[in-house]
Amino acid sequence: MTGARAPGAAEDGGQAADGRVDAVLAAMTVEEKAGQVNQRLHGWRAVERDRRGAFRLTGYAREEIDRWGGLGALYGLFRADAWSGRSWANGIRPEERAEAAAAVQEAVAAADRHGVGTLLVEEAPHGHQALGGTLLPVNLAVAAAWRPESLADAARGVGAELAASGVHVALVSALDILRDPRWGRGEECYGEDPLLAAELTRAVVEGMQGEARSRVGDGGVAVVLKHLAAQGEAVGGRNGQSAHLGPHDLAEIHLPPVEAGLRAGALGFMAAYNDIDGVPCCANHDLLTAYLRGRHGFDGIVMADGLAVDRLAGTTGDLPGAARAALLAGVDLSLWDESFAGLAALAAADAQVAAALDVACRRVLTLKDRLGLLGDPGRPVRPDAARSLARLTAARRSTGAASRRLAAESLVLLRNARREDGGATLPFDAARLRSVTVVGPHADDVPALLGDYVPPLPAGAGRGVAEALRAALPGAETTAGEAFDDVGAAAFAGADAVVVVIGGTSHRSYDAAFADNGAVAARAGEATGGEGVDLADVSLPAGQDDLMRAVRAATDAPVAAVVVSGRPHVLTGALEHCDAVLWAGYPGPYGGEAVADALLGEAEPTGRLPMTLPRHPAAVPVRYNDRQSAADVYRDAPEPVLLPFGFGLGYRDVAVTGLDVTVRPDSPAEVVVTVTAANRSGRPSDPVIPVFAHRTGGTRTPRIRELLAFGRVTVGPGATAAITFTLPAERVFADLADPGAPTAVTELYVEGLTRTIRPARG
Template sequence: MTILENNLAFSRRSFLMGSIAAGVFSPKIIFAKSKDEDFIDNLIANMSLEEKAGQLSIFADNTRSNSIAINPAQAKVGKDALISRIKNGEIGALFSAKGAKGAREYQKIAITQTKSKIPLIFGADIIHGCTTQFPIPLGESASFDIDLCERTAKMAAFEATAVGIQWTFAPMVDVARDQRWGRVAEGSGEDPYLGIKLAQARVKGFQGNDLKSEYSVLSCPKHFAAYGAVQGGMDYNTTEMSEATLRDLHLPPFKAAFDAGALSVMSSFNDISGVPSTANPHLLTDILRDEWGFKGLVVSDYTADDELIHHGYAADGRDAAKKSILAGCDMSMESGLYNKYLPDLVKSGEVPLKVVDESVRRVLRVKQALGLFENPYRSLNEARELKDQRTKEAIALSREAARKSAVLLKNENNILPLPKTGKKIALIGPFASDKYQTLGTWTIFPDFDNAVTLEKGLRAQISSQDLIKTAKGSHITEAMDGGIEEAVQTAKWADVVVLCVGEPEKFSGESQSRVSITIPQPQQELAEAIAKTGKPVVVVLSHGRALELSGAVKNADAILCAWFLGSEHGNGLADLIFGDYSPQGRLPVSFPHFSGQQPYYYNHRITGRPQQPGQERFYKARYIETDNTALYSFGHGLTYSEIEYGKVELSSPKIGMNEDLFASCIITNKGNRKVREAVQLYIHDMVASITRPIRELKAFELVEIDAGQSKKVEFRIGAPELGFVHNDLKHYPEAGKFKLWIAPSSVTGEAVEFELL
């Protein structure tokens, strides 16, 4: 009988018990019934050690329409060699390629020509869209829009499954507080609470209500764990922290993702206090499995098991395979170490057979949850491949996401929005017309032909093409002969300059850590020259992280954070620049005054010598050159209207441990435009057994307010939300006084006090 027929016939210790308060919903994905467990047990009982090692091995597919280079170069495997390896049962999953036809061919081999007839999983890094791209995750996180993030993930899954992808290595849920780290672009920024909410939304969007659906993909939160805390913001570097900090700050978004139903997770490259994550039994077994009850699979990052040798944690490949599997890493990505060494490690008794069998069981249960035993060709439908790419719905969603993700940092004299008629616009800078600088990092199947530049977006809406002139001015990282002179003349012609500058998309993402997070010098020189014309300047920034802004860029009349907004980059920005919509974006990361402030984040602890406004500058927690503040802090963002926050009202000045506090505020739109205001609630534990952050985001809500309208916004907060992880590794609140703000950012608003009894 084939495996499909078979399936149809059958139709370590836990000493760390600290819980994570995450406020998640119950997953709708459950594993199959006991008869299906019997089916898996029977499969495992009849598999050879070599086949088991194969199920625990995932490799890149270089034989189909594969992705752009996103990983270190490896020897390419030809199609004949790949087919041979599949037939021999050496491969459990393939990744980094698309194409339903080729996937069906390989799947047919797996389920008809191998001994155990086990289907493959096809994966890829679908980070912020497949063919239709959405804003980079950091940019989309700036929308503060949970529903939007779920919908874009759902659409990404829809397109991915149409090209034969069933597993995405996303979302990245690392809390990232150092903007030098290039992978800040892939996540939700510096705040764990925002990270929790968006991790839930993205997992739910990717996986949907039914993981067996043709339109759902298996999600894989990454990188487990604390990769966002690498020292110096240097990719692949070490991480050093207390376990209380690990649990309080870095683990909650992962726990939220698992509670939302994620059935796979990727180990991180970094070590934590000297133990690399891929071979860290405390992370992968004690916490993940024994404490949290995670039933899914752990996959290593790309060759991370082999890199244990370079860490100095493993003596050789054999030792690396042994330590990884014993720690709880189920699948080895690309290195081939499990294929090469696991059979002999079991035969020698160095690795118990039950350890390998349990990892195989986890992989097979995930394949079962995906419905692959019932329908090995799920999401391998050639008819969908063209039909379900770049649909009208996907393009409209990309445009919506683009305009909701941009953040208006500054708007002096209400220079924005610009009129569509009557005003001459000089569109200047290397990002204005470059379609290759719209999609952003981790776009592995880029569709540049349909990418909309800002020039294209503006020209589509302006009343006359004669009202726009363009000049590149400079290349992105190099000067351009005659470029500044041409740009200055174009600026002099215009009534207003839209200056498009920033860092190139290749400066963010994996392996793109920067010492100085500044605008490249040729662009800065261009900005200074344009400023000298005296024309009003609107800066449109392209970037994958918070930047240090200086000179003419910092002093521009308006600054719009445009990140890399995806396929509809230019149309979404034009919607905002011309005022068809008001900006709603808020910063998920803090912009520093200087690169040297990194790591800088709003929710830092108060020191014994904090600098307070009006106090002496010296002998305080600050640098000589600048205050210990941000240029633009987390949560900051302007709209095209004036929003007034009333006094915060509390339901009671005191609450018990089992009671809820209700905090409310009247929000008034004093302008003449409808807006979506991101109302944020922060707290501060004033006296605690471990010093607490100066502010912590605990809730937020997007509120639509018409011109002249007032709305009451109310939040509920209870004792669990006021707790934190203590040195005993347990999460609980402490009685005492708290401050509370309802405000438009992390540094604004008037505090009120209450007491937890």
């Protein structure tokens, strides 16, 4: 698979571009080539302000540029967070980005005799991790919206923000599949299903790069998707550890998002920390070369995860061996590693390394040419600072609106008990509320809404749940506190409604300790999620079940729980003690307002769970698409599933009333599924319609269920509407291509309706 070349990057055609790259490569020394495949610096340490306040390069950066006579890539120039130590007091502000980027490129141009600029690489897992970068809900929350088009719109804005800042490459979390809730990085996953993750991966790539790479270098950026591959399968949910799975599960569960990224034209992939069947991903030739390039024709770059190449020394015995193994496997660009710095010496003594270095360097130069970084020696292009800021401001406005929409669409209603008068607990009737009590560790906690990999927000930005309710209910008294005693028993007894805000947090404080790759060194009382925070017990953090029990005993008012979380916690207590439960993921800076709108009926929560919720903390992992059911296996937890993948309630009375299926024997063979939904309420709704299947008849143990298709359909008040899916037969039936397989039979499931189908005989 090859993608269209970005406008402006090679307007004279691919052949001329190849000629430019070949000419530069032929003129380079082996040291210069090695410099192009190294990305060793922490970018936030690369610039400083002089006495006049202008940006200049630090000695740390100049030493690296002089070492190679140029610079391959610079990671995290604008990164601002607790690990980098950059904040609104000392970091690069949005209006300063163009100047800082220009200072770097001018220094590189002065040193590089070939006129090769440096790739500016930034973290953008759910928004740019920079001061003023617009944040989106985390991936797990985005997945709960089941709306790829909303993500594409938001990603388009993030890409525009990055491009306006002078950034070339965005590192984007998308490929990991949530297979174990104990893993701290579950929030970076688009859920536990490969089809849902694949559709969202396609959306984020096309949003940032444009369709067929049309916006790369022209209002968009190149995307490096991470992490390749199967990192979510790590044993015990332990970050970066071995993935124990065979080729079928690798292909069916973990590679669909990769292949969606390939089809969308992603220009890069990041090799993961973990090993698969003992082979580290960064040294896996079958994965990085045979699979990506040989089978799928990938023409971009492969980047290593941070310090992942150096970690191979535990396998190879030393750093030179680590560098050689990664390079020959197909890694083109390192990240902070020392081992790749020795490639020039290795190439001088090893013809195989020398040839592989030429290949990797050529790939990096080809990407740079696409982005306009092969220029005239000594003549960098200085952007127009005023124009860059205007473009950035417009992009931030657009991204903010998209983030707000995603926050609202991602909310999942898990419980909504009936009141004595027959109505539902939610939405609360705002006109009748005179006293509202909000309690819980995240009652008014804005950072807890954001997730991991985020910069500090500007002062006053974002509203917590309690503050958002105060703003929405100016005529009511809203009392808020983190603990029961902070609020007081009287506030619960006299409340018209109580909201308990529970869950976890991935917030990193500026006094926290960090590992060498930026993951938090977790300690009790700090973050309960995110990179470096794997948990053996996925119950709600200590005391939260007791809090809900105490609140229930203290009031007769309706109690609604809001779950702020980046992993599947055990919510058994929440469903037991609260009249309504709203799952909010980490919904981003607009999450507090989205939650308030949902609680008060200004918006309907229409999201669905992108993962399975366990009933018991020791009954994990449990996934809806496992091959064997865990029900009635554990004698102390006979039903391990609390709520299944795809579960979600709504406020409107909408039901699926029809399921029609046609199996076509034509070439290509297809299955056409039409689902009809009826809205019996007086307001419109746009429910998610998922189509599940149980496929039998193949030669492998079938999965309990699989997601075949999904979409949303808008249904007017008192009306019906239909949505049609046209699916290739090989997706619907098991092992259809195997003439020796038994006859395939598939059970389709859509909201309680079932159809049994078989392949058509042409």
